[in-house]
Amino acid sequence: MFSFAQIKWLHGLVTLVLLSTCFLPQLEGAAGASTFLKNRAPTEATSIEALPDLYEASVLELQNGLDASLFTSVDLIKAYFARIDEVNLQGPALRAILETNPSALAQAAALDAERKVSGKRSLLHGIPVVLKDNIATLASEGMNTTAGSFSLLGSIVPDDAGVVKKLRAAGAIILGKANLSEFAEFRGNLPSGWSGRGGQTTNAYFPSADPCGSSSGSGVSASIGLTAVTLGTETDGSITCPTDHNNLAGIKPSVGLTSRAGGAYSIFPLPLIPISEHQDTVGPLTRSVTDAAIVLSIIAGIDPNDNFTLAQPSPVPDYTQALDKNALVGKRIGVPRSVFLNETDTGLDPSVLAAFEEALDTIRGLGATVVDPADLPSAQEILVSNNETVVLDVDFKIQLNAWFEGLLVNPSGVRSLAELITFDNDNPALEEPVNFTSQSEFIESEATTGMTAAYFQSLAFDKELGATRGIDAALQAFNLDALVLPAAIAGYPIVTVPLGFYPDNVTIGSAGPLTVYPAPGVPFGLSFLGTGFSEFQLVGFAYAYEQKTMTRLARKAFPAAIPTTQLKDVIGN
């Protein structure tokens, strides 16, 4: 069966492709970031008007301003903190950010000083990054790592996550932790974006709209400029879907391209607060494909503490070199209609299909051959298969127990999945408010008995259905470069870009006790999928489509959700 997240993701592939009349400074072809930086005259931006609008500001615009001393990283942190306060405390309570980093200003000051002396370490030097709250950071910095659960409040992890080490080495600043679907949506049938600690994250494009999950707060934070860039994690749809619902560009990397290690150490050198070592992956949710490529280039790579990363091709490509407006010329893009675009099987709105057809025309216009249909041989089996759930239930219990055991301190006393279930039952005010009571997946997972023969059989079937007889079979049979499809079960990459927005007359639906979906103006995206470690190509395809359509700029969040603080308000204060 499709998981909740996959269905929601498919719901999101919708209607109108709005061709924007706005223009952003555009990168020139494959030359990428360095050319862009050189092309910007530093003297151009000396007035307040030239300061980047933080709602939309790109990493390259921020670097230009930092390099030209128009503002500092300290200014950036102050401005983003103020924007977070605006929407968390005064605005419509989007509940996107759980905590801000009390050490961020000091880190920014040190990185500003270093820039003056020896220049920048990377394109992320002095750039604020928000992390999903299941990505570990050392408690000494002042922030919790809780997956949104009170059971982990005040707990102390032994180390930064592997991706956090790479970010810090590149000079990035961790601005804060984002709200999420508690335990990355692996607790039961809870609404996307709800956690005990953070409450209900909501979308910035329509009041109380579903932000999708589980990287909900990461998605909302990026969508309205509460930070420069964000990281999320995906097991099954959790980067792709919030990217889709929040008008973003996002990359779900191949499992094993980005490290999951560095939290607690036990049986397996543990990932983030895990669901499954076989499917978890970390990737960027950002406002542009360029920003996503910059972040991925820094967080990708081998980490000795996560042996799944040893399988990746070396060296890590510079994904900004893939940013080519002509990347789709001469390529073959397949459309797997059977099951994945079937209204009955997926619940897709008819308007989704209309929008998708327009996107195919755009892709043809960009020089690609659209091969339609290009079905996955395993499509019908994927629809009815429960193999993924079998694997995730077993993995979750083993790895979550190891996470709890590996913590240096946990004030709640919880040390296992069984104790977590008890903790939630014992603390209804914190973890079981009315209509948020489901622990069905926890309970299913707790009932598993380890890596039995049936588990290994399901794991093998899962890979076979998704990859061997799924995506790889279709790519080979039709001689394709990429597909449009959900690919989580194969551990394969997905790059998602804005496609359109629900029309103003759409019938508002219910998504959870506190959320609605669909709703007027809520965004939806288009995903490019490929085989393992094909991110470089997929980034190029997504960039070509993004640059042609510029759909993100066609619609903004609703006014009360847009913070007003800008750099001019903090410079010199």
Ligand SMILES: *[C@@H]1O[C@H](CO)[C@@H](O)[C@H](O)[C@H]1NC(C)=O
């Ligand atoms: C964690 O959250 C608690 C409660 O909000 C706070 O007191 C504490 O400073 C945070 N940070 C750490 C590292 O525990």
Ligand SMILES: *[C@@H]1O[C@H](CO)[C@@H](O)[C@H](O)[C@H]1NC(C)=O
């Ligand atoms: C990673 O290491 C663990 C523990 O040593 C081992 O059980 C597992 O098979 C390894 N996985 C891979 C993909 O190498």
Ligand SMILES: *[C@@H]1O[C@H](CO)[C@@H](O)[C@H](O)[C@H]1NC(C)=O
């Ligand atoms: C869609 O799926 C339904 C049920 O699985 C099936 O009856 C129908 O023929 C499919 N539609 C198309 C166009 O394939």
Ligand SMILES: *[C@@H]1O[C@H](CO)[C@@H](O)[C@H](O)[C@H]1NC(C)=O
């Ligand atoms: C796993 O997939 C295989 C192949 O489609 C199928 O025969 C089997 O019933 C599936 N197992 C589960 C638990 O869904």
Ligand SMILES: *[C@@H]1O[C@H](CO)[C@@H](O)[C@H](O)[C@H]1NC(C)=O
């Ligand atoms: C909880 O859900 C039920 C059934 O959907 C509904 O009738 C009730 O109003 C909800 N309660 C709250 C407090 O939202």
Ligand SMILES: *[C@@H]1O[C@H](CO)[C@@H](O)[C@H](O)[C@H]1NC(C)=O
């Ligand atoms: C919304 O408006 C469009 C065109 O204006 C129309 O084609 C469509 O049927 C309307 N949808 C609903 C749900 O009213």
Ligand SMILES: CC(=O)N[C@H]1CO[C@H](CO)[C@@H](O)[C@@H]1O
């Ligand atoms: C950092 C921050 O703004 N945290 C907020 C998260 O949301 C809760 C509930 O709205 C607020 O109380 C926190 O201040």
